[in-house]
Structures are given as structure tokens and as C-alpha cells.
Amino acid sequence: MQCYQHHDRAAVGVCRGCGKGVCAEGCAEDLGFGLSCSNDCSIRLGHVEALNHKAGAAYSAGRRYLWLGPTLAAVLAAMFLYLGWIEYRNAREYWFPAAFGLLLSLTAIVLFVRNRNWSRAIR
Ligand SMILES: [Zn+2]
Ligand SMILES: [Zn+2]
Numbered sequence: 001m002q003c004y005q006h007h008d009r010a011a012v013g014v015c016r017g018c019g020k021g022v023c024a025e026g027c028a029e030d031l032g033f034g035l036s037c038s039n040d041c042s043i044r045l046g047h048v049e050a051l052n053h054k055a056g057a058a059y060s061a062g063r064r065y066l067w068l069g070p071t072l073a074a075v076l077a078a079m080f081l082y083l084g085w086i087e088y089r090n091a092r093e094y095w096f097p098a099a100f101g102l103l104l105s106l107t108a109i110v111l112f113v114r115n116r117n118w119s120r121a122i123r
Helices: 039-065 068-089 095-121
Strands: none
């Protein structure tokens, strides 16, 4: 393949932005992750690269926090169930913490099942 500007020179690679052949003498600009033929392509490729980094960061953050919701719900559920049990032992009104604890247990289970399906889907 020849350079897109200098037809007498061999291309060292292709521009990642437009796919044109670029020569080593003044045409190819190494961006670190690929070659670029012009300023316009460099700017465009810079945007694409930045977007890729952002998407990657969001993806790993999502995976990290995936289990935070169900874990939090499970801890709260255990706390309220324990509270209900203490109230029950002391012969006091125990239905409120007990019902709340059961509701949170259900939430934890639903979140856990949903997130397990999610993490399978995005693997
Ligand atoms: Zn280009
Ligand atoms: Zn050239």
C-alpha cells in the first residue's frame, strides 16, 4: 500500500480514523494506540479513545457495586429480624420489625437473583 498523500512512498500503516495508508515521513502520527493521518482524525480518535476508557470504567464500577444492594438489604433484614426476635422474647409488640425484616429479606433475594442474571449476561 502507498501513502495517501505521497504516491511514491510506501505506507507504514493505516490511519485508525479513516483507513488511509500513511508514510513514516510526516504523514503518520502515532497516537499510542494507533496511527492517524491528520489532525482531524487525531481529534476524532482521541474522542473515541476517551469514550472507550469511560465505558470500561463504568463497566468495572458496575460490577463492583453489583452486590452492594443485596448485601445491604440482607444485613438490614437480619438486623430487623433480630430486633423482632428480641421484642418477641420480651413479650412486646414484635410484628413491625418482624414484618419489615421479612420484607427486606424478600428484597435481598429479589436483588440477588436479578444481579446474578445480570452478571451472567454481561460476562
Ligand atoms: Zn485519517
Ligand atoms: Zn506521506
